Amino acid sequence: MTTAIERRTRLLGPHMTTFYRDPVHVARGEGVWLWGTDGRQYLDCYNNVPHVGHCHPRVVDAICTQARTLNTHTRYVHDMILDYGEALIAKFGHDLTSMLMVCSGSEANDVALRMAQAATGKIGIIGTDNTYHGNTTAVSQLNSSKVPVGGYQTHVRQVPSPDTMVPVGGSREGQAEAFAKGVEQAVAELEESGHGVSALIVCPYFANEGFPTLETGFLDRVIDVVRKAGGLIIADEVQPGFGRIGSHWWGHDKLGFSPDIVTLGKPMANGHPVAAVVTRHEILTSFQEAFKYFNTFGGNPVSAAAAMAVLNVIDDENLADNARDVGAYAVELLSELATRHDVIANVRGSGLFFGAELWRDGKPATDLCAAMVDEMRERGVLLHSVGRYSQTLKVRPPCVFSHENADQLVQVMDDALGAVK
Structure with missing residues (x-):
């Protein structure tokens, strides 16, 4: 049977960008969530296009x-x-x-x-x-x-x-x-x-x-x-x-x-x-x-x-205020996470656009960052990388992102760092 990736390659070209080593085949979205065709649920920490949440x-x-x-x-x-x-x-x-x-x-x-x-x-x-x-x-x-x-x-x-x-x-x-x-x-x-x-x-x-x-x-x-x-x-x-x-x-x-x-x-x-x-x-x-x-x-x-x-x-829905409050909370959680993982060289951001820059042995940790992106996808959290060397984990979710969503993001990041380091 022809897979969706094979059809995509034939129709859209071999270099049409996909995220993740194992691309997510999405079926529907709501708020901060995406669901794959296999029914699996993902916390969307990356897509800024659905600014007020998927399918508002x-x-x-x-x-x-x-x-x-x-x-x-x-x-x-x-x-x-x-x-x-x-x-x-x-x-x-x-x-x-x-x-x-x-x-x-x-x-x-x-x-x-x-x-x-x-x-x-x-x-x-x-x-x-x-x-x-x-x-x-x-x-x-x-x-x-x-x-x-x-x-x-x-x-x-x-x-x-x-x-x-x-x-x-x-x-x-x-x-x-x-x-x-x-x-x-x-x-x-x-x-x-x-x-x-x-x-x-x-x-x-x-x-x-x-x-x-x-x-x-x-x-x-x-x-x-x-x-x-x-x-x-x-x-x-x-x-x-x-x-x-x-x-x-x-x-x-x-x-x-x-x-x-x-x-x-x-x-x-x-x-x-x-x-x-x-x-x-x-x-x-x-x-x-x-x-x-x-x-x-x-x-x-x-x-x-x-x-x-x-x-x-x-x-x-006061989403600018929500971005300010939840973003500050998430950065605080990530800063605390950095005290336990020395590969996190810097945590920064404003509102619901933040992230963690990874360095190892005095150099940008490009490979580690790529591994983290895929590991977090496997654990049900979608984000990506940015920076000159793609060394920074980039978090830019829909602006309905909550404190509970931030807790999940940072907990999964903690677990993923432990797994990939």
Whole structure:
């Protein structure tokens, strides 16, 4: 009999990513739980797309109700996108008053880069050397995991990313200045080449870089450098946004800076393909004047209804507060666990985005981290790894995660560490 993996390989290609040595064949989800086709139940400590929990009934009902009423594109006038846009914009400051809805974070970042080029008349882009911003041709130029065919284009610069265990410049105290010097060098190179600087794009939580512990104001000098060169600041909030980090709704507010453009994606509609770019009105206008842009599915009534339901559930169920409280509790449990397992070199995080960095014999414990991911899957807890060497266990569950769920996570991690070490 042909297995699901064999069918997948034939239909989707041999390198279509799966998690875990023994991939989980999922059948259904609810809240923080996933069930496999074999009936086994898993605690989902990884998926941030179902932000308010897998299959939240209010989101499902909103999708069904709107689908029964109307679904079309934005060349017709409909109220749902306007209602949602006003509710979303109310969550922002910094004169960010306009938005454009798309279908994925990749699209959002692609549009954001073009917005910056339209607004500045320049094409140079700066990102970090250990990041991910999506899959389009333009955005893939910023990704660090695979060099694009033909190499990186000359208008792109990658600067050394901040890190907790191996900070840029050699010390955590000097890391902000060292990071700024890297950006200064990138600015100088782009200006000398004639490209100029259109934008710096960063995730304000530096999620794919391993979410290093950074102080408010970390990016202040970097932003001064970029703006002095005429560039804009793009905050990729696809991972830290919508209250996940607990202390703030947005990562840029936690770091204390004012972005010119914000991109949103994964958790925006709890799994329905919705993303957006939020910016100032004049930047959106300059983009629309420079590019003939239309998105058939972006901002359709069903997508907007799903996204509106997510906003309402976050507020009504106090999920940002829950992220703050449960995340702090989980980090406390992990810190205590670190006293019993010397391979845990650092515990860090904010809200329901946290983890434990593993080192052994003075080096990142990449193999141990990979073994832990699979061992925990075997014990019914799903998480994954992140960091330059994939040495950090990454925990980023639905925001309905509870104290009891945190207890289970840390107990299983304790048992798994004992088994794999």
